[in-house]
Amino acid sequence: MKRLFFILSVIILFPVGSFAQNGGNVEIFLIDAYVTPEAPHKFVLSFFTTDSVKSKVVINNKYEFTVSENFTEDHKTEIDFTGFGFDSAYVPFYILVTDKSGAESKSEDFELILPDKNLIQHREVASPFLQLCIGGVLFLMPSPGMSLHDETSRFTVSKEIPVITFYDEGYNYPSAYISLEYTYEFKAERKSYLRLGYNKIFPVNYIEYISPALKGYTDFKGNNGISAEISFGLFKFYKVYAVYFRYRYNYQPVEPFTKFHEISIGLFSSFFSINF
Helix, strand or coil: CHHHHHHHHHHHHCCCCCCECCCCCCCEEEEEEEECCCCCCEEEEEEEEEEEEEEEEEECCCEEEEEEEEEEEEEEEEEECCCCCECCCEEEEEEEEECCCCCEEECCCEEEECCCHHHECCCCCCCHHHHHHHHHHHHHCCEEEEEECCCCEEEEEEEEEEEEEECCCCCCCCCEEEEEEEEEECCCCCCEEEEEEEEECEECCCCCEEEEEEEEEECCCCCEEEEEEEEEEEEEECCCEEEEEEEEEEEECCCCCEEEEEEEEEEECCCCCEEC
Protein backbone atom coordinates (compact mmCIF):
# COMPACT_ATOMS: atom_id res chain seq x y z
CA MET A 1 0.00 0.00 0.00
CA LYS A 2 2.84 2.39 0.77
CA ARG A 3 4.37 1.70 -2.63
CA LEU A 4 1.03 2.28 -4.41
CA PHE A 5 0.42 5.46 -2.44
CA PHE A 6 3.89 6.80 -3.35
CA ILE A 7 3.45 6.02 -7.05
CA LEU A 8 0.05 7.74 -7.12
CA SER A 9 1.51 10.74 -5.29
CA VAL A 10 4.31 11.08 -7.87
CA ILE A 11 1.87 10.88 -10.78
CA ILE A 12 -0.52 13.43 -9.25
CA LEU A 13 2.09 15.92 -8.06
CA PHE A 14 4.49 15.61 -10.99
CA PRO A 15 2.43 14.68 -14.04
CA VAL A 16 5.11 15.55 -16.63
CA GLY A 17 8.76 14.58 -16.72
CA SER A 18 9.03 13.16 -13.20
CA PHE A 19 9.33 9.52 -14.14
CA ALA A 20 10.49 7.38 -17.01
CA GLN A 21 8.06 5.01 -18.65
CA ASN A 22 9.72 2.34 -20.73
CA GLY A 23 8.37 0.28 -23.57
CA GLY A 24 7.97 -2.93 -21.49
CA ASN A 25 5.72 -4.01 -18.66
CA VAL A 26 7.79 -2.46 -15.86
CA GLU A 27 7.78 1.28 -15.15
CA ILE A 28 10.98 2.90 -13.89
CA PHE A 29 10.68 5.96 -11.64
CA LEU A 30 13.94 7.93 -11.45
CA ILE A 31 14.64 9.47 -8.02
CA ASP A 32 18.28 10.66 -8.14
CA ALA A 33 20.89 10.72 -10.89
CA TYR A 34 23.89 13.00 -10.48
CA VAL A 35 27.66 13.08 -10.18
CA THR A 36 29.05 14.30 -6.86
CA PRO A 37 31.04 17.55 -7.25
CA GLU A 38 33.79 16.50 -4.83
CA ALA A 39 36.57 14.07 -5.71
CA PRO A 40 36.43 11.12 -5.93
CA HIS A 41 33.50 11.79 -8.24
CA LYS A 42 30.71 9.24 -7.89
CA PHE A 43 27.60 8.66 -9.97
CA VAL A 44 24.74 8.47 -7.49
CA LEU A 45 21.73 6.66 -8.94
CA SER A 46 18.47 5.65 -7.31
CA PHE A 47 15.11 4.62 -8.75
CA PHE A 48 12.22 2.30 -8.05
CA THR A 49 10.17 -0.01 -10.25
CA THR A 50 6.59 -1.19 -10.29
CA ASP A 51 7.68 -4.83 -10.02
CA SER A 52 10.53 -6.76 -8.42
CA VAL A 53 13.33 -6.87 -10.98
CA LYS A 54 17.08 -7.13 -11.38
CA SER A 55 18.64 -3.98 -12.82
CA LYS A 56 21.73 -2.52 -14.41
CA VAL A 57 22.73 0.82 -15.89
CA VAL A 58 24.51 1.51 -19.19
CA ILE A 59 26.56 4.73 -19.23
CA ASN A 60 27.63 6.49 -22.41
CA ASN A 61 26.66 3.36 -24.41
CA LYS A 62 29.97 1.93 -23.19
CA TYR A 63 30.07 1.18 -19.46
CA GLU A 64 27.63 -1.34 -17.96
CA PHE A 65 27.16 -1.79 -14.21
CA THR A 66 24.89 -3.98 -12.13
CA VAL A 67 22.61 -2.00 -9.81
CA SER A 68 20.54 -4.77 -8.19
CA GLU A 69 21.65 -8.40 -8.34
CA ASN A 70 18.50 -9.62 -6.58
CA PHE A 71 14.87 -9.01 -7.42
CA THR A 72 13.69 -5.81 -5.74
CA GLU A 73 11.61 -2.69 -6.30
CA ASP A 74 14.08 -0.25 -4.74
CA HIS A 75 17.34 0.28 -6.59
CA LYS A 76 20.34 2.41 -5.68
CA THR A 77 24.05 2.45 -6.36
CA GLU A 78 27.15 4.64 -6.35
CA ILE A 79 29.66 4.26 -9.18
CA ASP A 80 33.17 5.67 -8.80
CA PHE A 81 34.09 7.69 -11.91
CA THR A 82 37.81 7.78 -11.04
CA GLY A 83 39.80 6.93 -14.15
CA PHE A 84 36.81 7.35 -16.48
CA GLY A 85 37.19 9.51 -19.57
CA PHE A 86 34.22 11.07 -21.33
CA ASP A 87 34.27 13.10 -24.53
CA SER A 88 31.56 15.53 -23.39
CA ALA A 89 30.24 17.21 -20.25
CA TYR A 90 26.86 15.62 -21.06
CA VAL A 91 26.89 11.84 -20.58
CA PRO A 92 23.90 9.69 -21.65
CA PHE A 93 22.73 6.67 -19.69
CA TYR A 94 19.78 4.30 -19.55
CA ILE A 95 18.49 1.59 -17.22
CA LEU A 96 17.83 -2.07 -18.09
CA VAL A 97 15.65 -4.29 -15.89
CA THR A 98 14.81 -8.00 -16.01
CA ASP A 99 11.69 -9.41 -14.34
CA LYS A 100 11.21 -12.90 -12.88
CA SER A 101 10.03 -14.28 -16.22
CA GLY A 102 13.24 -13.15 -17.91
CA ALA A 103 11.61 -10.33 -19.89
CA GLU A 104 13.74 -7.21 -20.27
CA SER A 105 12.59 -3.59 -20.24
CA LYS A 106 14.62 -0.49 -21.08
CA SER A 107 14.10 3.02 -19.73
CA GLU A 108 14.19 6.15 -21.82
CA ASP A 109 17.56 7.82 -22.32
CA PHE A 110 18.73 10.16 -19.56
CA GLU A 111 21.72 12.49 -19.37
CA LEU A 112 24.27 13.40 -16.69
CA ILE A 113 26.06 16.73 -16.40
CA LEU A 114 29.68 16.28 -15.31
CA PRO A 115 30.67 18.79 -12.60
CA ASP A 116 34.43 18.57 -13.24
CA LYS A 117 36.21 19.17 -16.55
CA ASN A 118 38.88 16.66 -15.46
CA LEU A 119 36.35 13.90 -16.13
CA ILE A 120 36.29 14.87 -19.80
CA GLN A 121 38.80 13.05 -21.94
CA HIS A 122 40.87 15.44 -24.02
CA ARG A 123 41.09 14.11 -27.56
CA GLU A 124 43.06 15.29 -30.53
CA VAL A 125 40.75 16.75 -33.14
CA ALA A 126 41.42 17.35 -36.79
CA SER A 127 41.02 21.12 -36.45
CA PRO A 128 40.71 22.65 -32.96
CA PHE A 129 40.43 26.11 -34.50
CA LEU A 130 37.49 24.98 -36.63
CA GLN A 131 35.75 23.49 -33.59
CA LEU A 132 36.24 26.75 -31.69
CA CYS A 133 34.88 28.78 -34.59
CA ILE A 134 31.78 26.59 -34.92
CA GLY A 135 31.06 26.82 -31.19
CA GLY A 136 31.53 30.60 -31.20
CA VAL A 137 29.29 31.09 -34.24
CA LEU A 138 26.51 28.97 -32.70
CA PHE A 139 26.71 30.79 -29.37
CA LEU A 140 26.55 34.24 -31.02
CA MET A 141 23.90 33.28 -33.56
CA PRO A 142 20.79 35.49 -33.12
CA SER A 143 17.26 34.10 -33.00
CA PRO A 144 15.01 35.06 -35.93
CA GLY A 145 11.39 35.85 -35.22
CA MET A 146 8.30 37.91 -35.94
CA SER A 147 6.78 40.80 -34.00
CA LEU A 148 2.98 40.77 -34.33
CA HIS A 149 1.17 44.07 -33.76
CA ASP A 150 -2.50 44.89 -34.29
CA GLU A 151 -2.23 45.53 -38.02
CA THR A 152 1.37 44.78 -38.91
CA SER A 153 4.02 42.12 -38.50
CA ARG A 154 7.77 42.72 -38.62
CA PHE A 155 10.89 40.61 -38.77
CA THR A 156 13.05 40.58 -35.62
CA VAL A 157 16.36 39.19 -34.44
CA SER A 158 17.11 38.57 -30.77
CA LYS A 159 20.01 37.35 -28.69
CA GLU A 160 19.43 35.99 -25.20
CA ILE A 161 22.40 35.35 -22.91
CA PRO A 162 21.88 33.38 -19.68
CA VAL A 163 23.90 35.31 -17.12
CA ILE A 164 23.27 33.26 -13.96
CA THR A 165 21.99 29.67 -13.93
CA PHE A 166 20.73 27.55 -11.05
CA TYR A 167 21.12 23.76 -11.10
CA ASP A 168 19.35 21.01 -9.20
CA GLU A 169 20.91 17.58 -8.82
CA GLY A 170 20.06 15.10 -11.55
CA TYR A 171 18.72 17.41 -14.26
CA ASN A 172 19.94 17.80 -17.83
CA TYR A 173 19.25 21.53 -17.89
CA PRO A 174 19.39 24.34 -15.32
CA SER A 175 16.36 24.49 -13.06
CA ALA A 176 16.22 28.25 -13.72
CA TYR A 177 18.30 31.11 -15.08
CA ILE A 178 18.48 34.91 -15.20
CA SER A 179 19.05 36.31 -18.66
CA LEU A 180 19.72 39.46 -20.64
CA GLU A 181 18.20 39.73 -24.11
CA TYR A 182 18.50 42.26 -26.91
CA THR A 183 15.90 42.42 -29.69
CA TYR A 184 16.06 44.45 -32.90
CA GLU A 185 12.80 45.00 -34.81
CA PHE A 186 13.16 45.90 -38.49
CA LYS A 187 11.11 48.70 -40.13
CA ALA A 188 9.71 49.83 -36.79
CA GLU A 189 9.62 53.21 -35.06
CA ARG A 190 10.88 51.56 -31.89
CA LYS A 191 13.63 49.24 -33.08
CA SER A 192 15.63 48.18 -30.02
CA TYR A 193 14.52 46.42 -26.84
CA LEU A 194 16.55 45.22 -23.88
CA ARG A 195 15.07 42.62 -21.53
CA LEU A 196 16.04 41.28 -18.12
CA GLY A 197 14.14 38.29 -16.82
CA TYR A 198 13.80 35.05 -14.93
CA ASN A 199 13.24 31.73 -16.72
CA LYS A 200 12.15 28.47 -15.08
CA ILE A 201 12.91 25.16 -16.84
CA PHE A 202 10.83 21.99 -16.52
CA PRO A 203 12.26 18.90 -18.27
CA VAL A 204 9.48 16.86 -19.89
CA ASN A 205 9.06 13.69 -21.89
CA TYR A 206 9.15 13.63 -25.71
CA ILE A 207 10.76 17.09 -25.99
CA GLU A 208 13.64 18.59 -23.99
CA TYR A 209 11.85 21.07 -21.71
CA ILE A 210 9.15 23.71 -21.19
CA SER A 211 10.30 27.10 -19.89
CA PRO A 212 7.93 29.87 -18.72
CA ALA A 213 9.51 33.28 -18.07
CA LEU A 214 8.72 36.77 -16.86
CA LYS A 215 10.82 39.71 -18.04
CA GLY A 216 10.96 43.47 -17.92
CA TYR A 217 11.83 45.42 -21.08
CA THR A 218 12.72 48.91 -22.25
CA ASP A 219 13.30 50.55 -25.63
CA PHE A 220 15.40 53.31 -24.00
CA LYS A 221 12.81 55.90 -25.12
CA GLY A 222 10.15 55.60 -22.44
CA ASN A 223 8.45 52.42 -23.64
CA ASN A 224 8.92 50.22 -20.58
CA GLY A 225 6.86 47.13 -19.92
CA ILE A 226 6.70 43.48 -18.98
CA SER A 227 6.88 40.31 -21.06
CA ALA A 228 5.37 36.92 -20.32
CA GLU A 229 6.71 34.08 -22.44
CA ILE A 230 6.92 30.33 -22.82
CA SER A 231 9.62 28.37 -24.64
CA PHE A 232 9.61 24.77 -25.82
CA GLY A 233 13.00 23.06 -26.04
CA LEU A 234 12.47 20.77 -29.01
CA PHE A 235 15.68 18.74 -29.40
CA LYS A 236 19.42 18.75 -28.69
CA PHE A 237 21.83 20.24 -31.22
CA TYR A 238 25.65 20.06 -31.25
CA LYS A 239 25.63 18.41 -27.77
CA VAL A 240 25.34 21.56 -25.62
CA TYR A 241 22.57 23.41 -27.46
CA ALA A 242 18.81 22.96 -27.58
CA VAL A 243 16.64 24.20 -30.43
CA TYR A 244 13.63 26.05 -28.98
CA PHE A 245 10.40 27.69 -30.14
CA ARG A 246 9.22 30.71 -28.12
CA TYR A 247 6.02 32.72 -27.80
CA ARG A 248 6.02 36.05 -25.95
CA TYR A 249 3.36 38.59 -24.96
CA ASN A 250 4.56 42.15 -24.32
CA TYR A 251 2.55 44.78 -22.45
CA GLN A 252 3.24 48.36 -21.40
CA PRO A 253 0.95 49.10 -18.43
CA VAL A 254 1.26 52.91 -18.55
CA GLU A 255 0.53 55.48 -21.26
CA PRO A 256 0.85 55.15 -24.15
CA PHE A 257 -0.62 51.67 -23.72
CA THR A 258 0.97 49.16 -26.09
CA LYS A 259 0.82 45.41 -26.44
CA PHE A 260 2.21 43.05 -29.04
CA HIS A 261 3.15 39.42 -29.55
CA GLU A 262 6.40 37.75 -30.63
CA ILE A 263 7.33 34.32 -31.92
CA SER A 264 10.89 33.14 -32.50
CA ILE A 265 13.11 30.13 -32.88
CA GLY A 266 16.67 29.83 -31.61
CA LEU A 267 19.38 27.93 -29.73
CA PHE A 268 19.61 27.72 -25.95
CA SER A 269 22.81 27.05 -24.04
CA SER A 270 23.94 28.00 -20.55
CA PHE A 271 27.50 26.88 -21.20
CA PHE A 272 29.08 30.32 -20.63
CA SER A 273 26.95 31.46 -17.70
CA ILE A 274 27.74 31.63 -13.99
CA ASN A 275 26.43 28.42 -12.40
CA PHE A 276 24.98 27.94 -8.94
